[in-house]
Amino acid sequence: MSKLDNKYLHYPHRSYGMDHNRYEWSMLSTRPKVSWPEGKLLALWVNVGLQFFPLNQRGVPFKVPGGMTKPYPDLRHYSLRDYGNRVGIYRFLKAFDQYGIKPTFAVSTRLAERTPYLIDKIKERGDEIICHGYHMDALHYGGQDKVEEAELVEKALDGLRKMTGQDVKGWISPAKNESANTPDLLAANGITYFCDWVNDDMPYVFQTQHGPITAMPLSTELEDYFIILNNLHSAESWAEQICDACDFLLQEAKTQGGRILSLNIHPWVLGQPHRIGQLEKVLDYICSKREVWPAYAGEILAAFK
Template identity: 35%
Template sequence: MSLPPAYLEYDKRGYGQDIGRYDWRLAKDRAPVRLKNARQVAAMIVIPCEYHPIDPHKTPFGHPHGMVTPFPDLRHFTARDYGNRVGVLRLLDALKSAGLKATFPVSAALLTRARPLAEAIVGDGHELAAAGLHGDAIHHAGLSESEERAMIEDVREAFDAAGFHPTTWLSPARQESFATPDLLAEAGFTALLDWESDGVPLPLRTRGRPITALPLLNELDDFKLLVERKQTEDLWTDQILEAKDYLKTEHDRHGAQVLGFTLTPFVAGQPFRMRSLVNMLAEFAGDEAVWCARADEIVKAF
């Protein structure tokens, strides 16, 4: 049976890719960026502090970090709560000891539940970013634009009411609708952590001003490697350090690039993982070719 002619018709199809947010190009055709601080790699550590409701609707799907078993899933709910009350403090201490800065996307629902956490993040000089309303408030194409705009406005209002004004956004489950970048730019966000299209910050076209996508590598995510793939802690940190060293070898050819990876508080903040994590952070701190910076700082530098 042959396919109908309409099957091959797609009005967004274009040269190299089927998306219009940015121009298609190969890495070899990209003008190399030489950072003013002469560093070869910009390391972006992202620590999402998300609130996951115990009774998620899971529309259109459940967040990978959310509840797993039927209601009330107290085991997974309390594990996530442990991350935001205990594990994240270990990560803050480890960063302070290494002298490194990170970006902390926080759910709006945590601002009233864990105000001291937000204050500790800002107090240590880290970037407080927005991680949507909570882990069950997924952005997707099934929402009307007015519904999604209202969700983003609720997030902005919650942060404003708490006295914080983030410019960087991480969507719950890193899921978007076709309109999400437009609506985020409209709401005043200037950086986005959902995409990983390039090795450098990439300005995305929107209906208004651009919003910059920074590469956050899903393949180095601690939840994916330690929980889903069941790798050892040392292998996980070795992979991150290997990525750092490899990007340095590409500097002469491709210029400075961004190494973005995630530390999830209920995963990386476990006591039996701290030795490997502390050793990895020490390697970053001691590498003069590497600049560990906040997402907002990286956008400005590039």
């Protein structure tokens, strides 16, 4: 073994709180109780990723999870992702309407440019739209040129705001990956909340060079992609895990104040004919509980504040 410099045993951030200045250390159980509208206990945030995975993926600095894995042209993965935006999403919309869900759509700006029909449909419904980056291969990453990233954020947000007519306030980075500058660039471009950090179950204040924004708790652990395609559990197991989570959070909310059940789902995963029934089963189960409040991400944040 080669020698390590003695500096390896120096710990410059070893003091109270976090080892960075982005947010304060705080245990959820010690915070004031939160109340949701009409005395509800559990906010249901259904977040739908409407993603564009380009066929000519660059893979810089890594291949985005869910993206192309084969040599060009990877028709297999390209078309199977496209399936979600052509077919699966219309199954989702029916299910949402059946159960009274208020879905938040996280849209790749490039998808909005390419499928105006779908975007018009969502605009007509009046659901909340947030930005999911320019497209899934336009990653934000440590070491990225700051000017390049600034242009990317601006292009993604300006384009989506123009096409949707909504003053888009929320953001999810592709692959929830960031550079050290991403939160600052988001704040500079009018974003008030983002959903990349999974360190809490409730919203919290995140500091940027352009003032504080809010980190919203969008669980990766409960995601359809994560459970079904990363962990390789069945759709039935996904449904069972979500129902268990719902039960637990509802119980916790009874003594500790309002909680959020965030379901990040994708029409190319759960919109498949053999899986859609599990989504319907989950929505039926959750919405049968009268303490549940289906809401847009922005509404949850407004009620939290």
